[in-house]
Amino acid sequence: MKMVSNSTEIAHEFFPSNLMFRVYKDGRVERVYKTQTIPPSNDPETGVQSKDVVSSPELGLSVRLFLPKITNPALKKIPLLIYTHGGAFCIGSPFSPHYHEYLTSLVNKANVIAVSVQYRTAPEHPLPIAYDDAWTSIKWIASHVNGDGPEPWLNEHADFEKVFLCGDSAGSNIAHNMTMRAKTDALVGVKIDGLLLMNPFFMNDKRDELIEYIFPTSNGSNDPRLNPASAVNELVGLPCSRVLVCVSEKDFLKNRGVAYYEAVKKSGWNGVIDLLEIPGEDHVFFLFKTSSQKAVDLLSQVSSFLNQAFSLT
Known part of the structure; x- marks a missing residue:
């Protein structure tokens, strides 16, 4: 036969x-x-420098660091932004043109040092590998807290009392989970000041075939890693003082970002959380329409948040 x-x-x-x-x-x-990638650079327009550094040789993980032009040598330390890229946990890279351009612009605008972290992607590396990889790089970053880590830029410039976790789409999900993980697996000497979620991906009660395939060990919409609103009581311990959730009017994930915002408020968490909605825009528009007025305005609002001046009023 x-x-x-x-x-x-x-x-x-x-x-x-x-x-x-x-x-x-x-x-x-x-x-x-x-996924396209480009090398790090010294940006002639902004003066922002970037470079790639191995964060885990065992896992084959690297990060891309961004350092703004130092205009005030007396300002020894600047806020540290840890950024996690999106891409449905399956695509994307901190070394892609879109993320390189966005982080260069944000670092220049906000005058922060940024670390864009890499994680291995599904389906070859199913979740929760992405969470564990991101945490591995965050612990590598935290190893510089006393100024004696392997990377000079972090030793010399990063203010570990002003650390922000940020991501877009699936990267926002990872950033939230890394912040929650810091509650139980402390990063000694690191103070997470804020959490910035850009068009975040979280689940609701609808079936998600992609998640079922790439995260077979999860509890689906009842898994707080995927749907924080399913475990509101856990959110009360969110170990940061400020959260900004950015959603876009035409984004199919908008309501899930709003649900996250409402869940954090309902939890009784003792911090400040704001919701910012960008009218007329779709999912992660700021990565693809960087010169549009709304993207420019959003960059300014994100910069203000990182410099503790953001307010919706």
Whole structure:
């Protein structure tokens, strides 16, 4: 009897309108979306320098650091921003053109030092690997708290009393979970001042086939890592003093970001949380329409948040 190969039979396709990857019945994964990368640079327009540093040789993880132009040598330490990229946990890179350009602009505007962290992506590396990888790099960053870590830029310039965790889309999810993890797995000497969530991805009660595939060990919409609103009582211990949730009017994830905001408020958390909605825009528009007025305005508002001057009033 002739055996028929399943090698061309598709078992799953994810994001058919903007295909990320497909899975064949024989288990083979074909990545359709190819993440572009660019090298670090010394930006001639802003003076922002960037470089790549290995954060975990064992796991093959690196980070991209961004340092603003130092105009006031007397200002020894500046706020530290730890950024996690989006991409549905499956695509994206801190070394991609969009993230490189955005972080360069933000570092210049806000006068912060930034570390854009890498994590291994699904489906080859299913969740919770992304969470663990991000935490590995955050612990590497925290190893510089006494000024004797392996990276001079962090030793010399990072203010570990003013640390912000930030991300967009799935990266916002990771940033939230890293902040929560700091509650139980303390980063000695590190003070997380704020959490900045840009068009965050969280689950609701609807089935998500992608999450079911890339995070088979989760509890779905009842998993607080995916849906923090499902465990409101845990949010009361969010170990930072300020949170800014940015949503876009036309983003299909908008209501999930709003639900997160409402859940944190309901929890009784003793901090300040604000919700900022950008009218007429879609998911992570600020990465793709960087010169638009709304993207420029949002960059200013994010910069103000990082410099403790943000207010919706």
